[in-house]
Amino acid sequence: MKIVIADDHAVVRSGFSMILNYQPDMEVVATAADGLEAYAMVARHRPDVLLMDLSMPPGESGLIATGKISSEFPDTKIIILTMYDDEDYLFHVLKNGAAGYVLKNAPDDELLSAIRTVHSGGTYIHPQMATSLVREFIKKDSERAEQDLFNGLSQREVEILPLIAKGFGNKEIAEKLYVSVKTVEAHKAKIMEKLNLKSRPELVEYALKKKLLDF
Structure with missing residues (x-):
């Protein structure tokens, strides 16, 4: 050669x-x-x-x-x-x-x-x-999977997610977005399900990682 x-x-x-x-x-x-x-x-x-x-x-x-x-x-x-x-x-x-x-x-x-x-x-x-x-490939694959899950959220769910993470209650979120409390609760349940999250601390951590909070 x-x-x-x-x-x-x-x-x-x-x-x-x-x-x-x-x-x-x-x-x-x-x-x-x-x-x-x-x-x-x-x-x-x-x-x-x-x-x-x-x-x-x-x-x-x-x-x-x-x-x-x-x-x-x-x-x-x-x-x-x-x-x-x-x-x-x-x-x-x-x-x-x-x-x-x-x-x-x-x-x-x-x-x-x-x-x-x-x-x-x-x-x-x-x-x-x-x-x-290999480590970088696994990291990128995980990031792509997370992005795919986030893309599955509706526009309203994207609006509600950071409000929940910031600590607003269902009633406060409902008043901010001019929807009913039941609607907020339904969206919250959908967000947790779509993102495979089990608790509010997990949701807060997810929002921080995705840079959705503008403190």
């Missing part, structure tokens, strides 16, 4: 080139010192895999270059090489089209495994970062 290495440190490019060229199934066809040069090398050689450093001043950053290259050369699989075990970096590069995320201090075997994995169509994420990705 043909590989391009993009890193602003010459010693890093040389070191990785030696490791990869020693493999019978890999060949480093070009190296680059910044994002612009990486783009040019990919356009010229159409490599199977691009190893991309995120921070490459001066010139274009690895993150911007990753987005451009993944969009224009989808057959080139991009693996991010970085010192940052930061989940924000991970989410950004995955959204920008990267297929792998490897820390520079990872063992050589991990880098080789990552290259072969993405070349075969898979995704490789450094193990400790994979945990962050």
Whole structure:
């Protein structure tokens, strides 16, 4: 497989080139010192895999270059090489089209495994970062579920929910909205049912989380 290495440190490019060229199934066809040069090398050689450093001043950053290259050369699989075990970096590069995320201090075997994995169509994420990705996915899934429940409320229920959370009684709410107390009670029951809430403290917590209270 043909590989391009993009890193602003010459010693890093040389070191990785030696490791990869020693493999019978890999060949480093070009190296680059910044994002612009990486783009040019990919356009010229159409490599199977691009190893991309995120921070490459001066010139274009690895993150911007990753987005451009993944969009224009989808057959080139991009693996991010970085010192940052930061989940924000991970989410950004995955959204920008990267297929792998490897820390520079990872063992050589991990880098080789990552290259072969993405070349075969898979995704490789450094193990400790994979945990962050799963945690964020679960969080986002939970937020989407909550939003779906909230969207199921009627306009009147959306008006009543924060009033209940602020501590207004059924009679006070009825007077504010010019409806009967029984109507308020019915809406309150519907709100609790639709949002899967069991008590008023849970409703208050929900309203705070959704930023429905403007104290």
